[in-house]
Amino acid sequence: MELHEAVGALRREIILDAPRDAVWELVAEPDGLAGWLADDVDLPAVEPGAEGTVLEGGELRRVTIEEVEDGRRVALSWCAPGGDPSLVELTLDDAEDGRTRMVVVEVPLATLRAVAVRTEDAWAAAGRTRGPQMAVAA
Amino acid sequence: MERTAADPGPVFAALADPTRREVVRLLAAQPGLTASALADELPVSRQAIAKHLAQLRDAGLAEAEHTGRETRYRLTPEPLAGAMEWMVAAGAQWDTRLERLKRRL
Numbered sequence: 001m002e003l004h005e006a007v008g009a010l011r012r013e014i015i016l017d018a019p020r021d022a023v024w025e026l027v028a029e030p031d032g033l034a035g036w037l038a039d040d041v042d043l044p045a046v047e048p049g050a051e052g053t054v055l056e057g058g059e060l061r062r063v064t065i066e067e068v069e070d071g072r073r074v075a076l077s078w079c080a081p082g083g084d085p086s087l088v089e090l091t092l093d094d095a096e097d098g099r100t101r102m103v104v105v106e107v108p109l110a111t112l113r114a115v116a117v118r119t120e121d122a123w124a125a126a127g128r129t130r131g132p133q134m135a136v137a138a
Numbered sequence: 139m140e141r142t143a144a145d146p147g148p149v150f151a152a153l154a155d156p157t158r159r160e161v162v163r164l165l166a167a168q169p170g171l172t173a174s175a176l177a178d179e180l181p182v183s184r185q186a187i188a189k190h191l192a193q194l195r196d197a198g199l200a201e202a203e204h205t206g207r208e209t210r211y212r213l214t215p216e217p218l219a220g221a222m223e224w225m226v227a228a229g230a231q232w233d234t235r236l237e238r239l240k241r242r243l
Contacts, residue, residue: 009150010225012232018243026242036238056231084147086228102239104232108224110147 009107016100020092023100024071027090046074054078077109085109149221152197157182158190162213165200169212176211 016023026032027046033054034041043052043063050065059080067075072092079085086108095101153159160180165171173191177184191211194200198217203210 010228010232012229012236014236014240016240016243022243023239026239036235036242038235086147102236104236106228106232108147108150110151 009105011106012104014102014104015095016102018100019098020071020094020100023092023102027074027092028068028070148197149199149217152193152199153221155190155193157186158194161187161190161194162199165211165213170203170210172208172210 026036029046030041030043030052033043033046038054038056038061040055041052042054043065044050046065046068048065048067052063054061054063061078061080063076063078065074065076066087067073073089075087075089077085077087086106089103089105091103091105093101093103153162157180161176164176164179168175173184173187176191177187180187182190191200191202195202199214200211201214203212
């Protein structure tokens with residue numbers, strides 16, 4: 001099961017009528033992101049750790065680039081004023097006929113933390129299968 | 139605790155666990171179940187149920203009602219509406235962004 005299915009996060013998939021390197025130019029450069037991701041993008045670069053802001057519909061979000069996998073994936077976190085921070089992942093894949101599939105996943109960070117905790121719960125559950133009376137470690 | 143559409147994290151976090159989703163399903167069908175009754179229905183211990191109920195309460199999704207020596211639980215689903223609003227609003231924003239991206243290529 002994919003993460004977004006497990007936690008009910010937001011997911012969008014789109015087929016773009018352009019090769020992956022052309023789409024990547026609009027993902028991997030601040031100037032490329034400006035005009036589609038947001039009206040304005042103020043980032044020094046699309047590199048891990050880069051921090052800046054994006055302006056969309058008059059709303060300024062703080063944004064941090066978290067991960068970059070060259071030609072394929074950019075993960076960023078952002079937070080709207082008064083909102084809950086969320087993680088956004090943009091993933092590119094080659095589609096048929098020289099086109100490109102882009103998958104967008106947005107997950108509130110609090111959800112990701114809960115999923116990490118759940119892994120510990122899974123271990124506790126595995127231990128418990130040895131006997132129904134066994135107490136769960138807190 | 140108040141939750142708004144802009145703050146969906148705790149609700150999604152509470153629902154990220156399959157056991158908690160089962161607890162929500164059972165409480166929706168039978169409001170007022172005790173932790174012991176929930177533990178009878180699910181393959182987890184009463185202590186684990188108590189932990190899940192505490193997390194649902196922290197997210198504002200369930201409340202406890204003390205009657206005598208028993209504690210009964212019921213859903214308070216209002217925060218779910220906030221989480222759904224976030225999902226719808228964020229989804230609409232992505233539809234707009236992806237349309238803009240399409241036009242730029």
